[in-house]
């Protein structure tokens with residue numbers, strides 16, 4: 001086996017890994033970045049995750065505004081797939097060159113597995129290389145979990161998010177298994193494209209982590225847009241027939257057979273550790289199968305770190321990026337940034353309108369014994385929401401009555417994915433809510449709604 005020595009080996013071309021490769025190289029280190037799939041340079045986000053799905057969100061919202069037949073919508077959908085494919089190809093190329101063109105960084109297209117705690121084998125197409133480094137970074141992401149439902153893995157009409165993004169024929173009837181992030185976003189996307197969407201959720205509570213008033217507003221909006229939500233529903237089997245697939249379910253009201261042209265599996269993503277041969281390095285896993293790290297993202301083996309989805313925490317691109325910041329702080333900086341002090345982590349579910357959240361819900365604030373007050377505003381009261389024709393929604397914030405600081409916020413309204421970042425910043429720097437209430441915002445914008453939301 002040919003051998004090569006580096007200062008750092010990074011396994012996986014995800015957000016954390018590629019950013020770290022550039023930073024280490026800029027700091028004079030020799031770096032190897034290993035990616036097993038040449039169609040995945042740049043990672044999940046730009047190839048099969050955030051970016052292509054948000055390209056679909058935009059195309060679908062445009063399609064929803066048109067008063068056209070299903071056939072015309074199917075044509076627009078095909079164009080949306082083409083647009084998404086062009087976009088991801090351009091980003092992939094850009095991402096590849098951003099690392100591969102660096103003088104002291106090499107990109108290898110092969111599957112990496114540990115030989116021991118300092119050596120990694122890379123299975124290239126026609127040979128296997130051995131790479132040695134004192135620092136090794138695992139950034140291998142996550143892969144979809146496919147539940148053991150009879151007929152599901154064999155169905156030729158069953159897709160995961162990666163593959164449905166390339167399905168060129170708009171399904172007339174789409175069944176989505178799972179009502180989490182991917183389930184909700186794809187339900188919103190495909191209903192806007194013109195599909196008849198049914199979401200099947202095993203749990204009895206819709207959006208279980210959110211306050212009921214907000215979850216109810218989101219569920220109501222999806223139903224009004226034509227999405228059928230089945231809760232507490234067990235799937236017995238998925239069976240392909242000649243022209244359709246039949247999903248047999250047990251709902252609280254009894255058994256039902258749902259016909260579909262496509263079935264999307266959106267039942268969570270599990271850390272990608274299978275190929276890594278972690279035992280050889282002595283790297284431990286958590287009970288849920290993620291790479292176990294301390295708060296500085298170092299594994300139990302000194303010199304081996306992990307970043308992103310493979311760590312088993314929140315699965316967002318910006319968490320992978322922040323993991324990079326933590327690792328950078330460890331190996332090049334003051335060692336102060338950790339997963340405990342990275343601040344409030346906001347999230348957005350890109351529905352139409354989007355739903356965004358940061359910090360505590362009202363239920364959590366009550367459970368944790370805070371004395372709090374609630375600020376609420378219907379989206380219909382916001383001038384910009386009326387301009388946009390997006391009057392659906394509700395904004396809610398939880399405020400600590402002792403400190404006047406914001407404990408958390410749920411924003412279900414147009415542009416909430418932008419607004420939530422303002423609230424996150426206010427929380428991180430411990431601003432009293434009155435600052436957001438009294439500040440000048442440009443007009444007409446959705447952000448200016450914070451003047452009114454916090455006017456309590």
Ligand SMILES: Cc1cc2nc3c(=O)[nH]c(=O)nc-3n(C[C@H](O)[C@H](O)[C@H](O)COP(=O)(O)OP(=O)(O)OC[C@H]3O[C@@H](n4cnc5c(N)ncnc54)[C@H](O)[C@@H]3O)c2cc1C
Nearest residue numbers: 012014015036043044045049112140141308309315316317
């Ligand atoms: C449909 C969808 C929509 C999403 N939307 C959003 C969103 O809007 N906002 C958001 O923040 N997040 C979103 N996410 C989540 C986000 O994409 C992930 O959290 C993020 O991309 C994870 O990045 P990462 O750095 O952990 O690794 P990844 O980007 O997953 O990269 C890991 C890479 O490692 C490679 N690899 C794996 N094993 C090996 C091996 N043994 N050897 C070599 N290479 C290997 C893989 O091929 C992959 O390219 C979405 C995810 C999906 C699926």
Ligand SMILES: NC(=O)c1ccc[n+]([C@@H]2O[C@H](COP(=O)([O-])OP(=O)(O)OC[C@H]3O[C@@H](n4cnc5c(N)ncnc54)[C@H](O)[C@@H]3O)[C@@H](O)[C@H]2O)c1
Nearest residue numbers: 147178179180181182183201202266267268269315348349
């Ligand atoms: N906007 C965003 O930031 C965004 C968008 C998409 C995905 N993501 C990331 O991708 C990850 C994966 O998303 P996801 O939606 O696959 O996972 P998820 O964990 O968010 O949701 C999975 C859902 O499937 C349900 N489920 C599981 N097995 C089932 C079964 N047999 N029948 C019916 N329902 C079942 C679960 O109860 C859960 O509600 C998320 O954790 C998220 O971090 C983020």
